[in-house]
Amino acid sequence: xxxxxxxxxxxxxxxxxxxxxxxxxxxxxxxxxxxxxxxxxxxxxxxxxxxxxxxxxxxxxxxxxxxxxxxxxxxxxxxxxxxxxxxxxxxxxxxxxxxxxxxxxxxxxxxxxxxxxxxxxxxxxxxxxxxxxxxxxxxxxxxxxxxxxxxxxxxxxxxxxxxxxxxxxxxxxxxxxxxxxxxxxxxxxxxxxxxxxxxxxxxxxxxxxxxxxxxxxxxxxxxxxxxxxxxxxxxxxxxxxxxxxxxxxxxxxxxxxxxxxxxxxxxxxxxxxxxxxxxxxxxxxxxxxxxxxxxxxxxxxxxxxxxxxxxxxxxxxxxxxxxxxxxxxxxxxxxxxxxxxxxxxxxxxxxxxxxxxxxxxxxxxxxxxxxxxxxxxxxxxxxxxxxxxxxxxxxxxxxxxxxxxxxxxxxxxxxxxxxxxxxxxxxxxxxxxxxxxxxxxxxxxxxxxxxxxxxxxxxxxxxxxxxxxxxxxxxxxxxxxxxxxxxxxxxxxxxxxxxxxxxxxxxxxxxxxxxxxxxxxxxxxxxxxxxxxxxxxxxxxxxxxxxxxxxxxxxxxxxxxxxxxxxxxxxxxxxxxxxxxxxxxxxxxxxxxxxxxxxxxxxxxx
Numbered sequence: 001x002x003x004x005x006x007x008x009x010x011x012x013x014x015x016x017x018x019x020x021x022x023x024x025x026x027x028x029x030x031x032x033x034x035x036x037x038x039x040x041x042x043x044x045x046x047x048x049x050x051x052x053x054x055x056x057x058x059x060x061x062x063x064x065x066x067x068x069x070x071x072x073x074x075x076x077x078x079x080x081x082x083x084x085x086x087x088x089x090x091x092x093x094x095x096x097x098x099x100x101x102x103x104x105x106x107x108x109x110x111x112x113x114x115x116x117x118x119x120x121x122x123x124x125x126x127x128x129x130x131x132x133x134x135x136x137x138x139x140x141x142x143x144x145x146x147x148x149x150x151x152x153x154x155x156x157x158x159x160x161x162x163x164x165x166x167x168x169x170x171x172x173x174x175x176x177x178x179x180x181x182x183x184x185x186x187x188x189x190x191x192x193x194x195x196x197x198x199x200x201x202x203x204x205x206x207x208x209x210x211x212x213x214x215x216x217x218x219x220x221x222x223x224x225x226x227x228x229x230x231x232x233x234x235x236x237x238x239x240x241x242x243x244x245x246x247x248x249x250x251x252x253x254x255x256x257x258x259x260x261x262x263x264x265x266x267x268x269x270x271x272x273x274x275x276x277x278x279x280x281x282x283x284x285x286x287x288x289x290x291x292x293x294x295x296x297x298x299x300x301x302x303x304x305x306x307x308x309x310x311x312x313x314x315x316x317x318x319x320x321x322x323x324x325x326x327x328x329x330x331x332x333x334x335x336x337x338x339x340x341x342x343x344x345x346x347x348x349x350x351x352x353x354x355x356x357x358x359x360x361x362x363x364x365x366x367x368x369x370x371x372x373x374x375x376x377x378x379x380x381x382x383x384x385x386x387x388x389x390x391x392x393x394x395x396x397x398x399x400x401x402x403x404x405x406x407x408x409x410x411x412x413x414x415x416x417x418x419x420x421x422x423x424x425x426x427x428x429x430x431x432x433x434x435x436x437x438x439x440x441x442x443x444x445x446x447x448x449x450x451x452x453x454x455x456x457x458x459x460x461x462x463x464x465x466x467x468x469x470x471x472x473x474x475x476x477x478x479x480x481x482x483x484x485x486x487x488x489x490x491x492x493x494x495x496x497x498x499x500x501x502x503x504x505x506x507x508x509x510x511x512x513x514x515x516x517x518x519x520x521x522x523x524x525x526x527x528x529x530x531x532x533x534x535x536x537x538x539x540x541x542x543x544x545x546x547x548x549x550x551x552x553x554x555x556x557x558x559x560x561x562x563x564x565x566x567x568x569x570x571x572x573x574x575x576x577x578x579x580x581x582x583x584x585x586x587x588x589x590x591x592x593x594x595x596x597x598x599x600x601x602x603x604x605x606x
Contacts, residue, residue, distance in 0.1 A: 029325075030133070031085040032077035032188075034069045035144060038062075043092030043152060044069075054168015064167035065092065065150075065180065071169050072184035075306060076192065079316055081325045082133035088188060089144035096151040098159030105178060105300060107280070108148035108187035109195060114139050115209060124227075125211045126323075127193045134323055146191030154178060171306055182304050186295055189308070189315050190284065193322050194296050196226070200238050200282045203231030212322045216248040217271060217283070220264065220461055226283075238282050239275035242289070243459070246271055248321025254310045262290030265405045265455075265463045266362065269314060272298055286314070336363030339384055343367050344417035345555040347385035347450060349597055350469070353392075353476030356402075359384060359467040361455060369418030373410040373454045374425050380408055380462020386451040386469060389545065389592045390443035396473040399429065399438035400453060405465030408454040409437035413447060415557045420450065427456055443473060448545055448557055448592060483544075483591045483598035486532040486571055493586060497601035502528040502575050509604035512578055526578045528561060533591055533598060536565070536572040545592040546576045550605065551585030578605070 036044040046062040056071075058064035069090055077086075089111070097104040110127035119134045120126060128145040132138055155164040166177030173179040196213050198205050205214070210227035217226035219237040226237060226244075237244055245268035246252075255267040263269045270287035272278075278298070285298040293301035295308060295315050309316040319325075341348040342364045350357055366381035373379035390396065400407040408427055414420035426437040435456070443449065455463030488496045500507050504516055514527050536544065546558040562575040574591060584605050591598040 030077045030080040030082040032073040032080075033085060033087050034066065034073050035087050035089045036066060037089050037091040043150075044090070046092075050167075054166070054170040054172050056167050056169050058167070065165075068167045068169065068180040069148075069150075069184045072181045072188060072306075075181075075185060075308065076188055079308065080133070080192070080319070082129070083136055084132035084138050086129045086132075086146065086192075087144045088146040088148055088191065090148040090150070092152040093149045094152050096149070096153070098151065098153050098156075100158060100161060103154060103160050104151060105154065106148065106150045106183050106187045108146060108191050110191050110193075111144050111147050112140055113197065113206070113211075121212060121215065123209055124215065125197060125206065125209050127191060127195070127211075129191065130193045130212070130319075130323060146188060148184070148187050148191065150180070150183070171304075173302070175302070178300060179304070181306055182295070183300065185306065185308060185315075186300075189296055189319075193319055193324070194315065195284045198226075198234055198238075198283065200277045200279055201235070203229070203234035203238070205234075213284075216246055216321055218245050218247045218268070219243055220245060220268075221459075223461070235277075238273055238277050241273050241275050242270055242287070244271045244273040244283070244287075245269065246318065246321075248318060250317040250320040251314050254314055254317045258292075258310050258312070258314055260291050262287055262294075265465055338363045338365055341384045341386065344370065344385050344450070345549070345553055347387040349592075350386050350388045350451075350471065351597055354470075354472040356468060356470050357386070359453075359469065360465065361453060361467060362464045364454075364464070367417060369416075371410075371412075371417075371420060371422070373408045373452045374427055374456075378408075378427070378457045379410070379425070380454040380457040382462045382464050383452045383454040384467070386453070387448060388451060388471060389448045389597075390445055390473065391596075392443075392473065392476050393445045394443065394474045394476060395440065396443045396471060397438065397440050398451060398469070398471045400436045400467060401429075401438075401470055402468035403436055403453075403466060405463045406435040406456040407437045407467070408452075408456055408462070409439055410452045410454075411439050411441065412450045412452070414450065415555070423449065446545065446593075481535040482596040483536045483593050484534040485589070485591060485598050485601040486534060487601055493602050493604065495600060495602045497531050497589060497603050499529055499531045499589075499601075499603045502530045509606045510578065511606050512580070512582055526580065528575055528577050529603075530573055530575045531589065531591075531601070532571045533574055534571045536563070536574075536591070536593060544574060546574065547590050547592060548579070548582075549588045550583045551587065552583040554581065554583065556582075 038044045044062045044066045048061040050061050056064050056067050058067045112128050113125040114131035115125050117135045128140045153159040163176050163178055166173035166179050197211050214227040219240055221240050221243045247268050251269055252267045255263045255269055272285040272287045281298040286294045286296050288297055295313050305312050307313050339360055361382045361384045364382040364384050400409055410425040411423040412420035423441050424439045426439050429436050429438045453467050486498045488498050510527050513525050544563050548556045556579045558576045560574050560576045565572045582605050586602050586604055588600050588602055590600045
């Protein structure tokens with residue numbers, strides 16, 4: 001696969017010449033050698049006399065070209081580890097694309113690919129140089145590892161006539177010079193592994209096999225890795241501008257020290273995915289939004305340095321992500337697991353008049369039936385849930401101050417994710433200025449409120465990051481101990497509640513509808529049960545709510561039929577009716593009372 005550094009539409013065809021003249025060897029952790037494949041009198045063998053320039057001691061045009069290309073190879077050799085020499089077959093060509101306002105400067109790629117060698121991720125393609133380095137053996141024999149070609153017509157009539165190649169080693173190319181060392185660094189980077197072998201127009205991968213590079217590409221719109229997509233999905237991802245990102249840990253960790261722009265809120269650097277597709281450039285370069293400009297963007301930038309690593313550049317870090325210098329190829333970074341409070345039924349319970357909890361929505365999802373958490377539909381698809389019961393009737397402020405991304409906040413009442421009533425929704429505390437979110441409302445004592453925290457969706461599914469959720473209710477005092485459901489001392493199941501049918505006075509397991517109870521009104525046939533709770537003050541009885549979660553993890557919030565204290569016993573009786581729709585098996589039950597939450601107890605349903 002050949003990659004190139006264009007100013008406009010590039011040309012991909014590659015032809016390898018056969019003249020074999022070896023240049024000097026590189027130094028450092030890897031030996032990287034540029035092999036001169038040009039014929040007599042042209043390219044690296046051009047005998048046109050020139051004066052030494054910028055540390056390049058060559059006295060002919062060909063010598064300076066070879067010295068500059070080898071200098072780039074040496075820079076790579078100094079930072080990469082391989083006990084197998086890396087040979088780059090290089091040539092200068094006069095058939096690359098040229099125009100007065102743009103040209104293909106060069107193209108390069110791995111001469112072949114390897115898979116399923118010792119140390120490889122199974123069924124994954126690697127460039128020859130990386131495969132040799134990881135396996136510790138020369139898998140491709142005498143064949144060169146990388147092929148490269150450079151445009152000999154730059155500066156001629158009809159081919160960027162106002163520009164010229166600069167062969168100095170000091171990067172002092174001026175306004176009109178195109179720095180050959182920089183261009184060679186870029187092209188050799190493709191051959192070392194900064195490349196997908198996917199056909200950008202068809203989405204087809206050679207032998208239906210991804211490269212190790214593909215395994216670190218994520219389309220945030222779909223949440224899929226490039227390697228996991230169908231051909232049609234790869235076509236779409238290749239034009240999903242701004243949403244195709246690199247998730248390798250080395251690059252991600254280095255983004256804050258390198259980039260001021262060009263990464264998402266998870267520090268994932270964006271990969272080039274223009275629409276329409278650009279054959280040979282799409283997917284295998286950094287996006288042009290990265291700033292400062294990076295070596296592996298699809299077009300040359302005059303402000304590039306000769307560094308391939310932080311704090312100037314991310315290229316080496318990407319090569320480390322795919323396995324360079326490790327000896328063993330790393331497992332691609334997995335998609336993050338959803339947080340524990342990802343779904344509505346697993347909402348994290350928060351209690352009290354005020355407080356702060358920390359969390360995250362990284363890896364969170366949007367479940368079926370869930371509403372959008374902004375009224376205009378830009379509320380994202382990475383929500384997490386919290387649940388709070390108001391201790392008193394008074395004003396409450398809930399906000400995400402201290403969170404580290406552009407949050408979205410919504411507050412609801414209701415017991416099912418597809419049947420919620422919105423109290424309010426908010427994006428920015430101060431629109432466009434303060435991107436944390438805030439909601440103020442009057443809460444009713446004993447009411448349970450469901451709180452969703454998401455991220456603003458600017459077209460990529462919504463922002464993600466660390467969350468701080470804060471709440472504070474005015475004129476609120478909650479005293480005493482949390483309610484405690486009384487357990488059987490030797491119950492038939494773990495945490496077995498002391499519970500019985502309030503009509504028949506039998507213990508669990510219970511029928512949802514017991515025919516022996518049918519002297520009750522027709523509309524009141526479901527079994528009523530009684531549990532006992534300690535630490536339930538009489539003043540809190542009116543605010544008690546029973547939360548029941550059945551064996552299918554379906555959650556029900558039930559207003560008790562009756563709550564009262566015994567005058568001569570140290571506990572209260574809570575009577576409630578079993579709801580419709582329960583699954584048989586073990587249920588979990590707990591009591592909420594004015595933002596105090598009991599222990600969890602169990603009972604059984606037939």
